Structures are given as C-alpha cells and as structure tokens.
Amino acid sequence: xxxxxxxxxxxxxxxxxALPGKFLxxxxxxxxxxxxxxxxxxxxxxxxxxxxxxIDLSVVAITNLTxxxxxxxxxxxxxxxxxxxxAFIIMALAxxxxxxxxxxxxxxxxxxISKFGVPPILATLGTQGLFLGIAIAITEGHGISTFPEKxxxxxxxxxxxxxxxxxxxxxxxVLIFLFMNKTKLGLSIYMVGSNPTVSRFAGIDxxxxxxxxxxxxxxxxxxxxVVMISRVNSMRPGYGAAYLLQAILVVILGGVDPYGGFxxxxxxxxxxxxxxxxxxxxxxxxxxxxxxxxIWGMMLLVVMVINFFVAKxxxxxxxxxxxxxxxxxxxxx
Amino acid sequence: MKLFDAVKTYDYRSLLxxxxxxxxxxxxxxxxxxxxxxxxxxxxxxxxxxxxxSAGMAILAIGVFIVLLSGGIDVSFTAVAISAQYIAVKxxxxxxxxxxxxxxxxxxxxxxxxxxxNAFLISIFRLPTLITTxxxxxxxxxxxxxxxxxxxxxxxxxxxxxxxxGLAQVFTLVREDGTKFGLSLYVxxxxxxVVVTWIILRxxxxxxxxxxxxxxxxxxxxxxxxITRIQFFIxxxxxxxxxxxxxxxxxxxxxxxxxxxxxxxxxxxIAAVVLGGARITGGSGSILGTLLGVxxxxxxxxxxxxxxxxSYWHQFLVGLIxxxxxxxxxxxxxxxxxQRVVFTEEL
Numbered sequence: 001x002x003x004x005x006x007x008x009x010x011x012x013x014x015x016x017x018a019l020p021g022k023f024l025x026x027x028x029x030x031x032x033x034x035x036x037x038x039x040x041x042x043x044x045x046x047x048x049x050x051x052x053x054x055i056d057l058s059v060v061a062i063t064n065l066t067x068x069x070x071x072x073x074x075x076x077x078x079x080x081x082x083x084x085x086x087a088f089i090i091m092a093l094a095x096x097x098x099x100x101x102x103x104x105x106x107x108x109x110x111x112x113i114s115k116f117g118v119p120p121i122l123a124t125l126g127t128q129g130l131f132l133g134i135a136i137a138i139t140e141g142h143g144i145s146t147f148p149e150k151x152x153x154x155x156x157x158x159x160x161x162x163x164x165x166x167x168x169x170x171x172x173x174v175l176i177f178l179f180m181n182k183t184k185l186g187l188s189i190y191m192v193g194s195n196p197t198v199s200r201f202a203g204i205d206x207x208x209x210x211x212x213x214x215x216x217x218x219x220x221x222x223x224x225x226v227v228m229i230s231r232v233n234s235m236r237p238g239y240g241a242a243y244l245l246q247a248i249l250v251v252i253l254g255g256v257d258p259y260g261g262f263x264x265x266x267x268x269x270x271x272x273x274x275x276x277x278x279x280x281x282x283x284x285x286x287x288x289x290x291x292x293x294x295i296w297g298m299m300l301l302v303v304m305v306i307n308f309f310v311a312k313x314x315x316x317x318x319x320x321x322x323x324x325x326x327x328x329x330x331x332x333x
Numbered sequence: 334m335k336l337f338d339a340v341k342t343y344d345y346r347s348l349l350x351x352x353x354x355x356x357x358x359x360x361x362x363x364x365x366x367x368x369x370x371x372x373x374x375x376x377x378x379x380x381x382x383x384x385x386x387s388a389g390m391a392i393l394a395i396g397v398f399i400v401l402l403s404g405g406i407d408v409s410f411t412a413v414a415i416s417a418q419y420i421a422v423k424x425x426x427x428x429x430x431x432x433x434x435x436x437x438x439x440x441x442x443x444x445x446x447x448x449x450x451n452a453f454l455i456s457i458f459r460l461p462t463l464i465t466t467x468x469x470x471x472x473x474x475x476x477x478x479x480x481x482x483x484x485x486x487x488x489x490x491x492x493x494x495x496x497x498x499g500l501a502q503v504f505t506l507v508r509e510d511g512t513k514f515g516l517s518l519y520v521x522x523x524x525x526x527v528v529v530t531w532i533i534l535r536x537x538x539x540x541x542x543x544x545x546x547x548x549x550x551x552x553x554x555x556x557x558x559x560i561t562r563i564q565f566f567i568x569x570x571x572x573x574x575x576x577x578x579x580x581x582x583x584x585x586x587x588x589x590x591x592x593x594x595x596x597x598x599x600x601x602x603i604a605a606v607v608l609g610g611a612r613i614t615g616g617s618g619s620i621l622g623t624l625l626g627v628x629x630x631x632x633x634x635x636x637x638x639x640x641x642x643x644s645y646w647h648q649f650l651v652g653l654i655x656x657x658x659x660x661x662x663x664x665x666x667x668x669x670x671x672q673r674v675v676f677t678e679e680l
Contacts, residue, residue, distance in 0.1 A: 126604070126653075129600050140645050258464055291479045300467070
C-alpha cells in the first residue's frame, strides 16, 4: 500500500517538475478532479466484481445503455421553457431511471453467473454485447446531446471550487469502503472471492452474494453514467470504451487480485489518481490517442509482471525465514 | 444390410447431449425461415458467397478454439490480425513488390511474433489470460497505429497480387445468362486448416497436451507435459492463423484501414466458438461445433435485414445468443454436478 502512495506522490512531483507552470495549476487540478470520478466509479465497480472472484466486462456497456436512456428522458421529456420544479422532477426521473436500469443490468449479470453457472468472463462478455446492442439499436448509432443546464451541475458544477463529480466520488468511495469492510455482505464478497467452496460450506449463500455483488457493480456503473453525461453534455453508444482497460489497469495497480479475495478501496483510489495524473500529463504533452492506448496496455502488463516478481520474492523470503509469516501474501505490496 | 443395421442401432439419444446438435438444428431452422422469406438464400451461388465471407472468421475461430481448449482465452487475436495485415501491405507497397507469397510470409511472421509475446507473458509469468490479452490487445493495436502508421490504403494502392488472390476460384460455374460464379479458393484454405488442426488435436501428443492443460493444468504438468512449450505453440498458432486470415481479409475487401476493421469483432468470433460448444474452462469442444457456430453467426449477420431488423441490432443479437446459448450449456453441467454432489467451483 505504501509503495502505491509513494508512487502517487512521486509521479505528481515528476509531472510538476517536468511540466512547469502547466501541471501545478488550479485549473489543471480542477479539470483532473472533474474528469476522473466517472472513471473512478467504474473502477470501483470493477473492484467489487473482481474481489468476488469474477470480472465485469459489461460495466462500460451498462454505462452506455443507462446514459442513452437517461439522455432520452432529458431531451424528449423537457420541452424548452418548462417550469423549474417540473423540469427538476424529470431530471430526478432521469437519474432514478439510470439507477434502476443499471441495477437491472447488474441483476441480469448476477443471475446468469450464479444461477446458470456461467463463468463471469463469458457472461459479462455476452451481456456487454447485449447492453451495448440495445443502446446502439435505440440510438441507431447517433449521439444525444444538449441537456438542461441545471442537470449539468452534477458533472460540471462546483461547490466552493471543488468539482461536483469529485464530491460524488468521495462520497461513494467512502460508502463502498464501509460496505466492503463493515457490512456482512461486504465481508461475504471477500470470502466468496477468496474460496467459493469454503464459503459455501461456511454457510454463505454464494448465489445470493454474487447476485448482489453484480447488482452493486451495475449500480455504480449507472451512477458513473449520470456523472458522465452531465459532464460531457451528450451520450453516444461506444463512449468510454477505453475506460474498460483503464479500469482493469487501475484495479490491478491498486492491489486487487484478479483471482479474487483481495483488494481495497484505498488502493484502487490511489491507482485512479496515479492514472489521472498520467492521463493529464499525456494530454499536456499532446500524446496521440494511439500512443496512450499503447501505454495503458504496457502499464497493465508491466504491473502484472511486477506483481509476479513481488509475490515470488515474498514466497522465497517466507521459505528462508527472513520474513515473518504473514497471514496472506498481498499482491502489489 | 450392414449400413441399415448401423443406422437402426445408432445411439441417437447421445446426439442430444452434444451442443453441436442444438446449434445444427438452430442453424437449420434459421435457414428454413430465411429461405421462406427469400428463396434465393439456399441457392448454390449464395452458399458459395457465404462460404467465402465466413472463411476469415472461421480461421480466427479455430485459433480461438484452440486457446479455449487449453483453458485460456485470447482477445488480442484481432489486433494481431490487423497488425499482420497492415505491416504486410505497407511493406509490399514501400518495397514495390507484388508477391503474394511474400505477403503471406510477412503476415504470418508478424502473427507468430506477436503470438509469442502472448505466450511468453502467459507461460513464464503465469499471468491470467484474459487480462493479459486485454493488455496486449491495446499494446498491439496502439503500437501499430502509433509506430507503424494509421493511414489507410485504398483499392488503388493495394498490389494486384491481393486482388487476384481474392478472386481466385476452385472451380467456376456458368449461369444461364453467361455470367460466371464459383467456389472461392478460401474454402480450400479453411478446409486445409481444419484438417491440419484436426490432425494435430487428435493424433499428436501436442494435441493431447492441449486438452490436458485445459482439463487440469496441474495434473498435466505432473503427467509430464511441457506446459510452456505447449502454450507457446497455442498462442503462436493463433497468431499464425491470424496472419493467414489477415491476407485473406485484405484480398476480399481490398482496402486496409488499421483503425477500423477487424478489431472490434472479437465478441462475434468468441460467440461463435462458445456457441459451438467449447467450454471457457477448457478441455472440451470440437472443430465441427466451432464451424457450425461461425456459420450461425455469419448467417445472422447476412440476413438481419431480410428479417426486417436493421443492422443496428446485430450487436444485441450476438450478445443475446451468447447469453442464451451459454446459459443453457452451463446450466446443464451445473445441474449435473449438483446431482452428483460435486462441489468444486471454478469461476
């Protein structure tokens, strides 16, 4: 965990030094802090799914679908010049619809994975196509844009100089932290991810836990879509496709074991910040999107290889007795 | 008499247990429905055309099938294919050579090289296959676009060898009005690959090893199989197949856009393989099933409009088919393992 923290601080320092006058500006920080929450929420969603021992490849597709539906509500149901309170109700309806649909998507994922026994990779690969397909079919590939101004506050507004999305993200992160570490369901997710057979014999209803896990993942994706569409003021199917790889990168960077059972919100958050700092730096340096794609992929591979060596070193140190036996070797430490 | 007895006494009920049977009947039913709407669907000409356009996907599907057999998954094959294609075409254009053999050589070499990177990461570092290949997908595609180039090559710039290859036919038939059509050479190529793959899987130790790793990696290791070598073969073979497909694809569509084509079709290919009965946990599946799966997906692709659905529904249908198909398959084995009181969970 400390290595992550050091990495985060070091990277920020390098960026500030290498890009004098451009990185350490309030505007830049505000821009960073309003950009990463939508992606951060997706990463936390991915984290929850991975801790349970699975993966959710459909998070971005869920975002697309809920975004499209909300966007439709916002644009079709609010004629210009509608009175304030009425418009507000419809905006609230859009948000609620996003939550409900994302929850249903997550429910589908959970049911297919637990009740039908389909491996999460395959299930979410299929639902990804399903959800994205519905979004594409509804919009016929076009984008939907121009939402009511009041609604845009969610994504672009500021409270005392702090971007609204960031406030939302912090709130959700704290909530998920409490959920994963202090509630019975949260701890059950860790256990199911760590060893499903043992957790079943320990009396945990694996199916129930898994369904709820993916519902939570879906809800987080839905929340992310609300932030996304209000920040960019539009939604198009296919938007955010790059987020999937980045979410996986951030989650692995943050110390989550892809095989399940380990991970923390704090680690993932630091991973998110590291990624955003890099992203911001790349933008200032005008890297092409191709080069960025290349780098994210490289980083994912490099991080996993490093994890491999760290785990190997820890194993060897344990065998030689030079390290006290920890209860569990945590990858990424 | 003997044949008649054999037909009479064949265990037909066992057929029902096989996934391939279901896919076959779905395909049959679908074809009947489409033919009712548009009788020209079942014409020889249309079938030849279908065979040609599905050859590319079929080759990729066989590669993915082998990876799935070994218990892994590879989503980077599309990036490998487009890289092989673009590098081959760019090299030929820059050098001004118009040689199909050279194109294949470059394409397959690139495919094998990229595949070996996958193999290296997966076998030496024991990295999880899905995430690794997700990473290499980005690395290969991003790297191609950034370091090799992203400018498309259009029909006028493509060397002639590709065009003549794309039009090559095994035999030609003449219609009533004198125009010709024929069975594309592609069908021979895919048949050849199917035969080679089948022989490898069935009659070589390597093939046995692939099934073994997919079934239980540790047991395979203890039985003496060289896991590293087998995995290197698997991922390089996928790359090799991707290289072949790359040239065939280029010859068929006659332009190379590295940003848009091939990459993005991973879902359809994996859907086809999984529909055909291959398990994602490895160890089971058949080439026939894979080919049937490809046929179904391609038939869907080509006939969406005929059925009154706009092409925008394609993605949705592929996803739906995967979900329904795998739910049925995996549910069956879930029930079976519950009945036998088996508790090992492999998520």
